[in-house]
Amino acid sequence: MRRSKRDLEIFSLSFLDIISCGFGAVVILILVSSNSKLPMPNTVEEASALLKEVINRKKIVEDLQYQLANEINDVASQDLILQNTKNKLKKLSQRQKSIVNLSENLQQDLAGLKLVQETLLKLNNVPNPQKIKSRSIVEVAGIPVDSDYVVFIVDTSGSMKEIWQRVTKELENILRIHPKIKGFQILNDNGAHILSGYKGRWIPDVPKRRESVLNLFKNWNSASNSSPVEGLEIALRRYANPNTKLSIYIIGDEYSGSSFDSVINVVANLNYNRASGKSLARIHAIGFISKYSTGRFATLMREVTRRNNGxxxxMPR
Structure with missing residues (x-):
């Protein structure tokens, strides 16, 4: 029997199996070779260098963050200073306007002030003013000086203490134009007496007593709220009566109260003689200008003195 001749196939299934096995062996060799524990050159040195670089850059970033925080704080501080400066400028502008308005009103009083100063200069040339009879002096520069008793109500606030030497001088001048009075009292705007031992009584107007009280006044420190209402009320209740010829002098630079009408009404009720329908006391006022003056004291005192025969x-700066 004759065998049939088979065709020879180069890429048979067996051949492909062999090729696949060989390829797999090559892959295994490559994998084994890549996982070798042999040291790679320069790897440690490069890692160390990179770590140092990271640390340096981190430090640079921290320094930049610190500088940025400082810059932000500086900007915030500058903004706060700028805002405070604007607020101060605004307040100064408002105060300047108030002072300008007050100065315009004060110009009207300068003529009277000059007369007072001229009169005081003349009185200084009198050898012994205590010997002048009070009844011979009716008015000095428009101020009646025929009272037997005088009460001073003085603002003792910080702004007045800054000009206290001038205040003391004017108080002495007022006493001088009253050459002979029977007694006097000095209260602060809150109603505190300079001599508590004479509370409710008159301080005798004798030369030594007047001198000692004035010396005490030069160093007088007493709490104050820059409102003469309390002192004026105490003065009228304790010292004003139909049988006493009384003058009250209010000395200050500012009024801190809220309402003018309440002050005027209190004075109208207390300074009234129901029997005669006249005022119990003359009320005068001396207004100083300080850096805290706004004109409210002058406005109130003009009306109070006008209504109470004062x-x-x-005073100028």
Whole structure:
């Protein structure tokens, strides 16, 4: 029997199996070779260098963050300073306007002030003013000086203490134009007496007593709220009566109260003689200008003195 001749196939299934096995062996060799524990050159040195670089850059970033925080704080501080400066400028502008308005009103009082100063200079040339009879002096520069008793109500606030030497001088001048009075009292705007031992009584107007009280006044420190209402009320209740010829002098630079009408009404009720329908006391006022003055004291005192037979004098700077 004759065998049939088979065709020879180069890429038979067996051949492909062999090729696949060989390829697999090559892959295994490559994998084994890549996982070798042999040290790679320069790997440690490069890692160390990179770590140092990271640390340096982190430090640079931290420094930049610190500088940025400082810059932000500086900007915030500058903004706060700028805002405070704007607020101060606004307040100064408002105060300047108030002072300008007050100065315009004070110009009207300068003529009267000059007369007072001229009169005081003349009195200084009198050898012994205590010997002048009070009844011979009716008015000095428009201020009646025929009272037997005088009460001073003085603002003792910080702004007045800054000009206290001038205040003391004017108080001495007022006493001088009253050459002979029977007694006097000095209260602060809250109603505190300079001599508590004479509370409710008159301080005798004798030369030594007047001198000692004035020396005490030069160093007088007493709490104050820059409102003469309390002191004026105490003065009228304790010292004003139909049988006493009384003058009250209010000395200050500012009024801190809220309402003018309440002050005027209190004075109208207390300073009234129901029997005669006249005022119990003359009320005068001396207005000083300090850096805290706004004109409210002058406005109030003009009206109070006008209604109570008194005179308001505005002192220059």
């Amino acid at each position: 005179t308001f004098i505005a």
